[in-house]
Amino acid sequence: MNISSSAMAISNTESIPGRKIVEFYGVVTGNTVRAKHVGRDIMAGLKNIVGGELKGYTELLQDSRKEATERMIEQAQSMGANAVVNVRFATSSISQGAAELFAYGTAVRVV
């Protein structure tokens, strides 16, 4: 899955490979809180008996993570950055059936 849909360069290393950081803008964050879908939950409940991949949940989390990343990128763009480095992901379940997906990194200008 390709996580970044824009022209923004993102990486989870301390720099963009092959390029040089000229300016730091600070930490940018993006989050999304998602609840489970009832239909998907019933399917997951059935799948839970025999085990294996819960595809509905895999997709749900992928979409959510993409959205969190896009929000982070938007914030970086509004600061005038053209790259986000050292990106990290975090997941926390805040209540039964809902989870927060969180992406953060450092907005920089690279040349």
Next chain:
Amino acid sequence: MEDFFEKLSMFTNFIWPLLLLAGAYLVGSIIEKKHFQSIRKREDGLHGIPVVSFDTMPEDWRVSSSDMVTGSIVISLDYFKRVIAGLRGLIGGRIKTYEPLLERARREALLRMTESAREQGYDAIFNVRLETSRLANAGRDGKGTAGVEMLAFGTAVKLASRIG
């Protein structure tokens, strides 16, 4: 008529859970075996792409472009293994039923990440990180979802030249 209800309650209380356990064990084992087969097969096909957990690249690599790639999976144990794990939780010790679950989730996440990098034409992935998060809690009786999410992510690079 009483006899019928007695039989019915015996069925729902005793035989049905046993049937469910046996069915879950059979189907679950088949699914796990097939999954491991498919993982091994796909891993063999991806040998050309270095996937490393270093945060720096070898100095002689000249990179033309890079992007972050991810791969993830949500996976759960079957009912039988969940009950076994629950029982094991009473006496403590190594829970063998969970080990293959996490292993296949981790290898599948890495595979998906590598496959997506290859589809986009990248030559290598570095600074690979793996994250595990529990989705929901499973009760000791084997009820509730025991979903685990495994996420692999790293920085994929296209190489302009690789000396040596």
